[in-house]
Amino acid sequence: MPGSSNTNRQGWPQDVGIIAMEVYFPSQYVEQSQLEAFDGVSAGKYTIGLGQSKMGFCSDREDINSLCLTVTQKLMERNKLSYNEIGRLEVGTETLIDKSKSTKTVIMQLFKESGNSDLEGVDNTNACYGGTAALLNSINWVESSAWDGRYALVVCGDIAIYASGNARCTGGAGAVAMLIGSNAPLVFDRGVRSSHMEHAYDFYKPDMSSEYPVVDGKLSIQCYLHALDKCFERFTTKAMAAGLRPNNSTLDMGDAFCFHAPYGKLVQKSFARILLNDFLRDGNPDFKGRYAGLEAFKDINLEDTYFDKSVETATMQASKDLFEKKTRPSLLISNQVGNMYTPSVYAGLASYISSQSSSSIAGKRAILFSYGSGLSATMFSMRFSDNKTSGGALDNLVKSLSDLKDRLNARQCLAPVDFDSIMKLREQTHHLAPYTPVGSINVLAPDTWYVTEIDNMHRRKYECKSGSSVAAGDSTGVKQTSSQTGGRVNVATQS
């Protein structure tokens, strides 16, 4: 048990936050430079213009349920956890394959053998923000009277694919699982998290039969940057009240800044915008130091600058060195896999952690900006524990993510023409029933869950590819078949 129950407690448990993280991404990718040639666009459009190097993708063997099964089991095994130690499980996703049945209930198959089914939480939906909703709900649960001392498990995953054309290169896929509890090595700051929620049709998925979104590209950038400004303003006000903002600078408050990352270049612009916001609040800006080159912009209105190239260029120049230090390391997975949607900002956090040692990261603060179109956005901060003891909680968290680069390098590269065929197959077979996927199982990494069959009632069956496990957990190498509820099928009366 990670902690004692709240039942007789005064106040909240100590150090509530993230105890462990697991990241899963597809075993295949396409080179963005090759995709530029294949798409017939100018060299550098995707790689330099968007800041993307590789893009991960799934064949018809993987769906949102299999991604979440894989990342959940990997987290459990790597951390040698029993399924009885989990008291809450919720999911964030926008890759819906059913309007009613949640991915959470599919993951419950992993819990079957343990007999543990007393776990609150279902699926959270709002574009790329669902994982953050699940995470904040879980933090609240640990602080509530309902907490029974067990861990919460937050799982977010998505398959981001676009119709062929100029947006396809901004796809990606993956899943992140996070273990939440008290006495965590990565602790949520209290009283500072700040949201901005608004009605917008910037990116949405009204065609329920398609995997592709409808996107208003320009509006979506404007919505993202506006939400960032609003969250910054509220977060900064709360951080000042909490005594967490030094030197009249929110930029100085964070050692790491992780953003929801549709593509790298937007994140770099967003980091520059943090500096711009700090600047506009600064009564006595240092034009010889941090704010050099910004003299002309002292009286600008934020809402006029979303597409102002001169402001963008000047603030990106002024923030360049800080960006390299505080944000670039968090873009590893974004650069190598693409946009994961709900897991994106957490893949960014994991990337940042994987760039550090427990010694270098101890005591540091990360500020996260989560954005989901539609729109929902929250800015919040977390602080890494000061305890860098080898084998301690922080050390375990850092070490568990140290294999990220090796795992990225172990993937298989496919030519754009083969990637395109796989996308075509997904498009043609999406929501078909009955359907038996044809994608290669060999190419999947060990311990990956995959779809074996979709029957004529759309019921999906999954298996786990046996192989060397990420840790010496109980189910290492054991071929698991998801239990399937059968039964006579007739149309009747229930929900």
Add this chain to the structure above:
Amino acid sequence: MPGSSNTNRQGWPQDVGIIAMEVYFPSQYVEQSQLEAFDGVSAGKYTIGLGQSKMGFCSDREDINSLCLTVTQKLMERNKLSYNEIGRLEVGTETLIDKSKSTKTVIMQLFKESGNSDLEGVDNTNACYGGTAALLNSINWVESSAWDGRYALVVCGDIAIYASGNARCTGGAGAVAMLIGSNAPLVFDRGVRSSHMEHAYDFYKPDMSSEYPVVDGKLSIQCYLHALDKCFERFTTKAMAAGLRPNNSTLDMGDAFCFHAPYGKLVQKSFARILLNDFLRDGNPDFKGRYAGLEAFKDINLEDTYFDKSVETATMQASKDLFEKKTRPSLLISNQVGNMYTPSVYAGLASYISSQSSSSIAGKRAILFSYGSGLSATMFSMRFSDNKTSGGALDNLVKSLSDLKDRLNARQCLAPVDFDSIMKLREQTHHLAPYTPVGSINVLAPDTWYVTEIDNMHRRKYECKSGSSVAAGDSTGVKQTSSQTGGRVNVATQS
């Protein structure tokens, strides 16, 4: 402000629970007895067999967003609340019209004028359970360090419709909004809520382009009753530990029992099953009193009895009087409107409250069972305040629901043939874009939001029908047009 901030507090706020409720149901209904004749089934099949009298339905003028806009605005106006007093807003629904954009963000249009956009929470999805997930999240939030003293608003809504045939009579539609905070007149019991979550394909919606579910009728009943048994077992164990279960009976612990209600007859069977569970745990059952007629069943296994007619008949007989007292009043809306999906169990709670006066309800305890296929289920309990002062919080809650019967009686009855035409129109136009709804606006109740247009990009516009308001709120009688984010539409790069 409903309460002070948690920031410097020891422990949790007092009396966290439901402060106000609002129920919305469609203005039109069909008589189940007439539907029996129209469908060519034997008289009594729907009315006696299922226990349903009337079924509400929506034309193409209403969708999930409009239902939630209507019930939210009604709750705000009836309780004379400012939109700045809300600090959290989340939605539960399984009536998805977009895979990505949440209904929560559409409701944010009502908040626009207030400038308040710092509200956590998105949409919760798992069949009929999403509203309960939203409610429990909101209770946790009020108890967490993130609570800033403002109210949480929980909105659940659904349009439940089935393909023509023997399941169509189990449809319904509606929405419920609940205001959550401290010092509430209906207080959540702490430490007792109990869940059962499991993978099942009992009722689900894998055909994303259709409004109709896939249902395994027999399996869905088995799943519901099994989840009830599991939740009963855990809830009872926790209630005993909390000293809340008197007389060795969970049935005696609750003055009211509200169930998720697909149809009345299943609820009656479920109430009987509570008695059966109590009975099987009773070391010394009173066969001359409560358990008369159950002698033969002392050694049965619960899992063998889901479709055992003799057990069902005996337990329904033994629990008949208690059912009439403790559960029948909660079936008013279920009987008159049908299955609302996510709002169902809360429409049950509202129905129960509307059957009482503040004097008769003070100090009583309600036990709720929420079920969503797939599956997720939770049992929890709440206690009504002892303070029955006229004009007090409890009195306000009770009085605000006292018009339910009048509102149900004010609806318009349509002939089955006209109902059938409206269902056909929904089926043919579901997800069409562009589309202009043709349903009558005249038939809608005052202050109902409705769809005016779906443009070629699937963007939906809504207006509110002006008229006498439910209360003297600021926006009474003012025709409101939802703000619409326009902008050039091009496919690009975001989420």
